[in-house]
Amino acid sequence: MKEQTNIPTGKVERASKFVTTGLKVGTNYLKHYTKKLIDPSTSREELHADNAEDIYDTLSNLKGSALKVAQMLSMDKGMLPKAYTERFAMSQYSAPPLSGPLVINTFVKTLGKTPGQLYDKFEMQASNAASIGQVHKAVKWEKDLAVKIQYPGVANSVKSDLRIVKPFAIRIVGMNEVDMDKYFEEIEGKLLEETDYKLELRRSMEVSAQCAHIPNLVFPVYYPELSSDRIITMDWLKGFHLKEFLERNPSQEARNQIGQALWDFYQFQVHALKKVHADPHPGNFLMREDGTVGVFDFGCIKEIPEDFYTNYFLLVDKEVLKDEARRKEIYLNLEMIHPNDTEKEIVFFSGLFQKMIDMLTLPFTQQEFDFGDETYFAEIYAYMDYLYNLKEVRDSKVARGSRHSLYVNRTYFGLYSILSDLKAKVVTSEARIQSMLRPV
Structure with a gap:
């Protein structure tokens, strides 16, 4: 090149x-x-x-x-x-x-x-x-x-x-400018953090140590004495980026093992640390045929406020969402609907969000989930395309969704995308998540 x-x-x-x-x-x-x-x-x-x-x-x-x-x-x-x-x-x-x-x-x-x-x-x-x-x-x-x-x-x-x-x-x-403002403020803050290599070095060492107990994850050792505000030196990790890894036709066992490690890694961060490696693109992982995966680049860390965390994960609780008043309260707290919405808008947008939530939280409701299920992702992408083309959505004059949802949603979309490409079968039960949450 x-x-x-x-x-x-x-x-x-x-x-x-x-x-x-x-x-x-x-x-x-x-x-x-x-x-x-x-x-x-x-x-x-x-x-x-x-x-x-x-x-x-x-x-x-x-x-x-x-x-x-x-x-x-x-x-x-x-x-x-x-x-x-x-x-x-x-x-x-x-x-x-x-x-x-x-x-x-x-x-x-x-x-x-x-x-x-x-x-x-x-x-x-x-x-x-x-x-x-x-x-x-x-x-x-x-x-x-x-x-x-x-x-x-x-x-x-x-x-x-x-x-x-x-x-x-x-x-x-294809969004109105008003939809983008608060999200661009969030992006700006995160990008400024990503250019602070001293902050990234500190976070890299901290999060790596906190997640070291998770099986099949490999983290590099970092060297502060060979690092500066524009340079970070760490161990060289062996492995392959996702596309290269898949071209080597790895075993289903290795795919599942890596998929489970990544699932556990993200659940532990979100639920135990209340902060997450919010840049889950394939370039930040190195995968190996023995089922281990190297993780690096902690420049983009999203700290999750407690009130947002509480409301966000209430969306997984089907019993809570059956209560229409409680569900409306959660949607308001997450800025998915707004106090000035008409009753018609509340019904319309609540219905749209609920269907998307049902699809995206499906893995959390099962003991094991097959991320190789192409029909599942086809349904999600088809529905997103449907939303994208809805006149009511495109003409909406208010941004729907908390600014905090930008990087948290991005994290889960990125994780789902990698697990889908791996075609990994992953234990996704609540019991599995709880087993990861030992004191840190």
Whole structure:
């Protein structure tokens, strides 16, 4: 893959890249409608593919928050056209890497030494490159190490990038701007945290230690003395990213074992720690044929407020939801319905949410769940597509759902997506969850 020798860091320079891309997207629409006049059977798939390529090319060269939003959107398989999810998914671990001189400059600026002075061996070519940083392999103390390096200008461009990328996200997702405001505030806060590598290092060490008892999970050791505000050094974990792992045709036993480990990992964090590794995309896991899975990248941690946690998990309790007054109270607390809604709107949106809740909480109601059940996910995606196209939903003038639901929902969607790709059979019972909640 071709390396980048520079990253636009100025607000004006970055904004101009988006303007250019906006013009390309406009041209794509013009081409599409011209073709459709000539051939009415022309589908929108070609338009989506052209737009996805142009937008991704811009975002991947800008790096940072803009590319991170693309990565987040790639995980919402039911929300975006397939062309976008497939293209944007590349941001998880295969964006264009930085060139050697930029890497060396980062070391000198933040640690005062070159990689050659700090490590016995340092591979200048990046092994993986994603949205916020890239990873290099190194050797020291006869150990293989992974060195994560943050791209230049990422931390300083979060606010301006999100202002620029917001219209693209709104147009792609098809939501009104009012729907996006409080969620973009939440995203901004999390992205600012992700650019704080000192915070990430501390969280990585803390959460890894708290989850070390969970079977079949492997965490790297972190090295503060070889880390800075833009560099994190940790053990090099062996394994394969999800796509590579599946291409090796692993046994069903290994799939189930990894699926169970990931399920237990997330349930323990949510229910015991009240905070969660909220970036469950495949690029953050390394899977092995012995059924173990390496976990890293704790830059995005969502702390779950107690009141939100209580109401959110009452949605799993079928007996509670049978009480219409109690259910309405929970929906209000979670901002799924609003005090100013008419009775007609309350009935309408409550019905929509209840059906979605019934589908998404189904694994929690069973002793064991087969995430390889394609009909289950087909039903979810079909219903999400139905919601996406409902006039009442698209024309709604209020954002529905607490800002806290953004990353918690994203966590569960990401987890479900990985378990689905693994086709894993997982013990999902309440008893299993409770067994994980030993004192920490």
